[in-house]
Amino acid sequence: MRIRRFTAILALGVAAVGLSACAEQINTTVSRYQAMPAAQGQTFFVVPGGGMANNGGLEFQRYAGIVAQQLQARGFQPATSSQSANMIVQFGYGVDRGQVRYVEDPFYRSRFGYGFGGFGGWGSPFHRSRFGWGGGYSWGWDDPFWYGGGVDSYVEYHSQIDVHIRAAGTNAALFDGRVQARSETSRLDVVIPSLVEAMFTGFPGRNGEVVKITIPTRPPARS
Incomplete structure (x- = not known):
């Protein structure tokens, strides 16, 4: 005993x-297809693009603001409305309810000779x-x-963000990106900023690339 x-x-x-260890970083898979023009001060406006983002409100505004910061840091400028923007950025995000996973202790197997x-x-x-x-x-x-x-046992959550950038007026596709990750937290304020950072690491990337990117998590911002 x-x-x-x-x-x-x-x-x-x-x-x-x-x-x-998992709480300190998130491993992501990033898929990107792009035909982005060189940044020359083009304006953009972020709109809900699916998942939890469709609820709108202050939550969406918070994470859309992080996307806007990333684009602005790369030479694009935020517009005051979708009507005045050169580009429309559709941003969606979500996390599932989680699945319980079971892990057998290898020490237990070797100690008692069975699994x-x-x-x-x-x-x-x-x-x-x-x-x-x-x-x-x-x-x-x-x-x-x-x-x-x-x-x-532990609970594994799957999270995802999607970013689609379209030319205003023509609706021509400029960028399609998706980031997926597994984590042991479903807190949006921990997961979503890390996924956005992964999306814009090396942005816009090579057309058709799929890369693995590990992002350190950060303490949740205080309200």
């Missing part, structure tokens, strides 16, 4: 270190693909904690 308790404590300690996939070759009933699983076991026989430790 002491060994089991020690293993459970060790597993939780390792998990805590992992959570701490949860070792009973009759069935495989783990609760370790499935992100896109095809959800609560694949019932409490009781398949409860991973019934074995006395060795499995840790």
Whole structure:
């Protein structure tokens, strides 16, 4: 029993270190297609472009302001309205409700010589693909904690932002970008600024590129 308790404590300690590391940075996948003109003071206006952004209000204004700052830092100028802008920037963002993930402690496997996939070759009933699983076991026989430790759980959230830039008047496509990330927080004030920074790292990028960018998180801004 002491060994089991020690293993459970060790597993939780390792998990805590992992959570701490993930809280300090976000790994993103950035996709960009662009035909952007050279910055010569063209004006832009940011509008909702899907997801949570369609709710509008102060939340959208806050994150749209971060997008505007990034564009302004690259030589473009904010317009006072969409009618007076040379470019319309459609900005959308969102985060899902999260999925519980289970991680088997390798120390537990090596210590006791078995894992949860070792009973009759069935495989783990609760370790499935992100896109095809959800609560694949019932409490009781398949409860991973019934074995006395060795499995840790956490909630994984998927977040995304989209930025589409169109020429005002003609609606010609100038830029299409998407950033996706996984994190262990669903706080928009932590995730969205990091995704925006990833989007504009090396902006506008090469047409058709898909790159991995790691962005350090920052403390949430005080209201």
